[in-house]
Amino acid sequence: MKSGRAFVQSKKFKLGILILFLVFAFTIITLEILMRRCPLKEIDWPSCYDLRAKYAQQEFLPDPLPPMPLQELINNHIIIVPREEIAGSNGIACTKYGYIANDLPYSASKFVATHEAIHLQGEVNETITNIKAGLRQPMGLIQTTIYSLFYSFRSQSVSEYPCVFGKLWQNFRTYFLNLPYEQPITLDTMESPS
Numbered sequence: 001m002k003s004g005r006a007f008v009q010s011k012k013f014k015l016g017i018l019i020l021f022l023v024f025a026f027t028i029i030t031l032e033i034l035m036r037r038c039p040l041k042e043i044d045w046p047s048c049y050d051l052r053a054k055y056a057q058q059e060f061l062p063d064p065l066p067p068m069p070l071q072e073l074i075n076n077h078i079i080i081v082p083r084e085e086i087a088g089s090n091g092i093a094c095t096k097y098g099y100i101a102n103d104l105p106y107s108a109s110k111f112v113a114t115h116e117a118i119h120l121q122g123e124v125n126e127t128i129t130n131i132k133a134g135l136r137q138p139m140g141l142i143q144t145t146i147y148s149l150f151y152s153f154r155s156q157s158v159s160e161y162p163c164v165f166g167k168l169w170q171n172f173r174t175y176f177l178n179l180p181y182e183q184p185i186t187l188d189t190m191e192s193p194s
């Protein structure tokens with residue numbers, strides 16, 4: 001029987017690593033191309049003013065909110081609303097109140113509420129917000145990720161799957177890798193001589 005060291009130095013092992021690397025590189029390049037070539041759906045974000053008028057208490061609140069413990073923000077400043085009211089997103093933060101979708105499963109709901117409450121504390125970076133919320137609600141982070149995957153593919157035809165993957169990759173970059181949101185480039189810009 002070969003020792004571990006002999007195996008690591010074997011041709012088979014090196015070939016395996018090379019194949020793994022090529023598959024990884026091919027996947028990333030494909031996702032980057034899909035992300036840029038797929039048409040970005042114009043998101044019709046609701047106005048924070050309208051959301052507050054419809055769902056939140058109307059008492060005066062200082063702008064910006066005074067520093068507040070996270071749990072207090074979650075208890076008093078996070079409001080559950082129908083998903084269609086927040087443009088189909090899981091949640092949005094509006095300086096004084098955060099709004100989260102009413103169809104999120106239990107743990108995901110707690111995670112998204114924490115995520116939006118961290119935004120209300122003044123954190124604007126999505127990746128940092130996600131890490132902070134994920135440390136508090138690890139199960140919720142996993143559930144939100146799985147639910148978002150399920151939700152993205154729901155009611156999409158197979159021909160639309162490539163663009164769904166492109167969109168998911170875009171979100172992954174924003175929420176986990178702290179990379180800037182790339183605007184898709186049209187065929188015109190791709191093919192015009194520079």
Ligand SMILES: [Zn+2]
Binds near residue numbers: 115119126129
């Ligand atoms: Zn966010």
